[in-house]
Amino acid sequence: MRHIIAVLLENEAGALSRVAGLFSARGYNIESLTVAPTDDPTLSRMTLVTTGNDEIVEQIKKQLNKLIDTVKLVDLSEGDHIEREMMMVKVRAERPDREELKRLVDIFRAKIIDVTDVSYVIELTGASRKLDAFIDALPDGLIIEVVRSGPTGIARGAKGLTL
Amino acid sequence: MSLTAAQPDGAAPELSGAEIVIQALVDEGVELVFGYPGGSVLHIYDALFQQGSLKHILVRHEQAAAHAADGYARATGKCGVCLVTSGPGATNAVTGIATAYMDSIPLVVLTGQVPTPFIGSDAFQEVDTVGITRPCVKHNFLVKDVRDLALTIRKAFHIATTGRPGPVVIDIPKDVTDPNNKIPYIYPREIKLRSYNPVEKGHLGQIRKAVDLMLAAKRPVFYTGGGVVLGDGAAQLTELVKATGFPITSTLMGLGAFPMTDPQFLGMLGMHGTYEANMAMHETDVLIAIGARFDDRVTGKIEHFCPHAQIIHIDVDPSSIAKNVKVDVPIVGQVANVLADMLRLYREQQPKASAPAIQDWWAKIRDWRALDCLKYPTNTNAIKPQFAVETLYKVTDGELYLTSDVGQHQMFAAQFYPFDKPRRWINSGGLGTMGYGLPAAIGAQLAHPEAQVACISGDASILMCIQELATCQQYRLPIKVILLNNGYMGMVRQWQELFYESRYSHSYVDALPDFVKLSESFGHVGMRVERPEQLEDAMREAFAMRDRFVFMDVIVDPTENVYPMIAAGKGHHEMQLSPSHAARELA
Incomplete structure (x- = not known):
């Protein structure tokens, strides 16, 4: 089963490699991992997506908690939560395709953030599946480049993952 | 002489990074540091030279520094400390660090590093110590600013010794220990880490x-x-x-x-x-x-x-x-x-x-x-390794601090030397590090100068850290080495006999040294025992030499195996008993 785990880490050099090293050393799956400092500059927040049966995911959480740099951890998939991923797609946008691309951008509530005579850069944010659907919907052969942030997530409701 | 002699005005003393390292260890209550000098730790060794509170034990290989600190920690319950230089000093220590990690032994390992401006430039004796040790430490630190040094050392001891203990590495670039850069020194007493709160009481x-x-x-x-x-x-x-x-x-x-x-x-x-x-x-x-x-x-x-x-x-x-x-x-x-x-x-x-x-x-x-599953034949002309351990037990009244290397002798010791007190049996269980026993005995003997410390070993294991005979001589450590010499890597040979149709691929130790002469060349007493009836008297003689290091080369039956045995992939009820039991019906 897929799990999305949010981790508050001490914003120390090497904290990220400790997490990455843990996953490779113990043979855990890692689908994506994003990390950035939070409003508190001493803390980083990491979101990682992993898969495994209940026992493995339980071990993953225990091992993450065991890292000295881990301050707090929550398995967002255990409750209601919101996931968002950001993507930028560079597409070939020449005369015959430009209108069709513009319509797709509107349908998906995406944005065109860079324009040349022959290309667009499209920005789209949403659940990862929506991003997949947008890529599927693009006419064949137009994609030049895709960059995705990997999902981040937050729990619904008033409670927060804070100190 | 203490480095923290009170300043006339009562202010914190001004210390260099090198002096801070030494003084923080003293303030931490450390008595012994096991180490080996080198370029990146020269400032620290100079500060060590100029003080009198901290004792340094010079080993002959950095692996032994970590093992000796580990043996000290296991024998006392205190944190072991070692100090090595950058590059090969650090990589040599890695086996010892991993050994401690697998058995959850509290260690603080100080490694020198190239000066901060050189980090990442492939400088002489540079290695990414924090990266290399990350998977085999409880935690590690790279200290880039001398102002962080005292706090980091305090954190390291706190982490190493609390919760599930383990080794902590502190990597210290040479410029951080610069003797000309002095700052006020205060050692933090209390420490609280928001991200680290080991559970004390059970639910x-x-x-x-x-x-x-x-x-x-x-x-x-x-x-x-x-x-x-x-x-x-x-x-x-x-x-x-x-x-x-x-x-x-x-x-x-x-x-x-x-x-x-x-x-x-x-x-x-x-x-x-x-x-x-x-x-x-x-x-x-x-x-x-x-x-x-x-x-x-x-x-x-x-x-x-x-x-x-x-x-x-x-x-x-x-x-x-x-x-x-x-x-x-x-x-x-x-x-x-x-x-x-x-x-x-x-x-x-x-x-x-x-x-x-x-x-x-x-x-x-x-x-x-x-069923008496440990029973072994005693009517032989060769010394059975089991008999050697039983005799050792008899001669020492079960009171030894006994370290061990890895293999058959380790299992025989565990089976035939019943310990009645904790911290007496010191061996590498998790990582299974051959070469652990002798340096670990150094740590145990220094921790308990009055106690009898012995290292039980095999002819293959002992050669892996044999250079430490020099350390034992330098510090006049009266350790007794009991070498169960069968001319094989016994446990490898046993597996090859049982699972590889007796194809003894490279498990025969050809060209063994004369261990008696070898020990004597280091200034120790060497003894060889070849017959069962000589063993007890020889051991009594060895242990009577309270102030000498004695190396006992005990020639044992080369083909004896450790039983019972559960083969890999079998359950507890599928034990293999010794051939003398095999004829009997199992319950």
Whole structure:
């Protein structure tokens, strides 16, 4: 089963490699991992997506908690939560395709953030599946480049993952 | 001379980074540092030279520095400290660090590093120490600013010694120890890390559940590990086991936490455990696991592990629980605290419940015991390694601090030298590091100068850190090495005999040195014993030399194997007994 785990880490050099090293050393799956400092500059927040049966995911959480740099951890998939991923797609946008691309951008509530005579850069944010659907919907052969942030997530409701 | 002589105005003393390293260790209560100098730690060694509070032990290889600090830690319960230079100094220490990590031994390892401006430039003797050691430390630090040095050292000791202990590396670039850059020094006494809060007390509700299970058990058994020794829970364990009357078995790492000569003790369990211990594991209905981690050498094939048991597991590390085996009652907490609570609740509950009906269980265990699974032939002209260990036990009254290398001799020692006290049996269980024994004995002997310390070893293992004979001479350490010399890598040879149709691929140790002359060349006493009837007198003679290092080269039967044995992939009930037992019908 897929799990999305949010981790508050001490914003120390090497904290990220400790997490990455843990996953490779113990043979855990890692689908994506994003990390950035939070409003508190001493803390980083990491979101990682992993898969495994209940026992493995339980071990993953225990091992993450065991890292000295881990301050707090929550398995967002255990409750209601919101996931968002950001993507930028560079597409070939020449005369015959430009209108069709513009319509797709509107349908998906995406944005065109860079324009040349022959290309667009499209920005789209949403659940990862929506991003997949947008890529599927693009006419064949137009994609030049895709960059995705990997999902981040937050729990619904008033409670927060804070100190 | 202390580096923190009070300033006239009462202000904090001004110290360089190098002086801070030394003074912080002194303030931490460290007595001994095991190390080897080199370019990146020269400032620290210069500060060491100019003070008198901290004793430094010069080893002959950085691996031995880590092992000696580790042996010191295991023999005392204190944190071991070592100091090595950058590059090869650090990489040599890695085997010792990994050894400590696998057995959860508290170490602080100070490594020199190239000056900060050179980091990442492939400078002379530069290596990414923090990167290399990351998977085999509890935590590590790179200190880039001298102002962070004292706090980092305090953090390192705190992390190394609390919770589930482990090694912590502090990597210190040379410019951070610059003798010309002095800053005010204050050693922080209290430390709080928001991201690190090991659990102290166990959950009382869970402990109550465990006690209920124990009171209802028909075939209970305690299975205890190194965590009881590390958590200083031996006294509490002994009291609880006595109060319950249950049988107890122990892992290799836990030997001595409960007196091994006590009738309630079934012997070690696992791959080379006793018949009665492994059969008890197979048939138990309530397993009380304490400070043990269900290692593959203990469990055998997981599918066959304790098929009838409800499992209680006490451990300070939550990630140890339910890692390999499903647990019914997990209890996270310091072993000593949990056992004290458990004993109290057990005594409160006991009168209310009917006395546990475990007489039948003990009868069964007595039958298993009657098999005498450790029995070995004694009417031989060759010295049997088992006989050598039994003689060692007799000669030393079981009072040794005994370190060991890895292989057959290690198993024979675990089977035939019953320890009645914790911290007496010092060996590399998790990583299985050949070469551990001699440097570990150095640490143990320095920790207990008056005690008798011996290292039991094999002719292959001993050569892996043989250079430490020089260290033993320099510090006049009266260690006794008991070399069970069979001319083979015995355990490798045993596996090749049993599982590779006796194709002894490279397990024969050709061109062994003359160990007697070798020891003598280092200034030690060397002895060789070749006949069983000479052994006891020779050992008495060796141990009577209270102020000499004696190397006993004991020539043993080259083809003896360790039994019983559970082959890889088999369950506890599928033990292989020695050929002399094999003819007999098993219960």
